[in-house]
Amino acid sequence: MPSDSHERRFHGDADRLRSPERLALLEVDRVVASSLQGLSVARVLDVGTGTGIFAEAFQAEGLKVSAIDVNPTLLEKAQSQLPSVAFKIGQAEDIPFADDSFDLVFLGHVLHETDDPLKALKEAKRVAVGRVVVLEWPYRDEEHGPPIEHRLKPEVVSDMADRAGLVRFEHLPLNHMDLYRMSVTP
Secondary structure: OOOOOOOOOOOOOHHHHOOHHHHHHHOHHHHHHHHHOOOOOOEEEEEOOOOOHHHHHHHHOOOEEEEEEOOHHHHHHHHHHOOOOEEEEOEOOEOOOOOOOEEEEEEEOOHHHOOOHHHHHHHHHHHEEEEEEEEEOOOOOOOOOOOHHHOOOHHHHHHHHHHOOOEEEEEEEOOOOEEEEEEOOO
């Protein structure tokens, strides 16, 4: 597993992840609705869950949610708030679940933090049977989020999705985020 000192990984205060200002930028309800739109979903994996913001939102939709993160401190906080979610230590490039385990695999603000984003998408495809959804900061210099050099251009995400074998790539620009939906099968 990569070192916790990896430069792109989140190292800030866990409470900052749930600040009202950040939650407003995330458009959580819109992201969840767009992620689920047109898909029959019972099981969701939240990759890079952090404090469990999206795990909580998917669970509120009545879905069975599992979640992974490389940061045990963040997982501990998430588990304390969401005791019925199955949390595990794990990284996006080596998801600790069997093939075809989830209807939807969600990567919220994690793809740009991975050591190997293409491998992360291949892993997401491996454990998904329906859809892979990626939420990322838009590729522009902003006050919030990572520096521009860590952000992913839409065409880069599209190319990686294609190379990972994902199909029906959709880029949905939101007010403050970019949402990408990809199917596992045509």
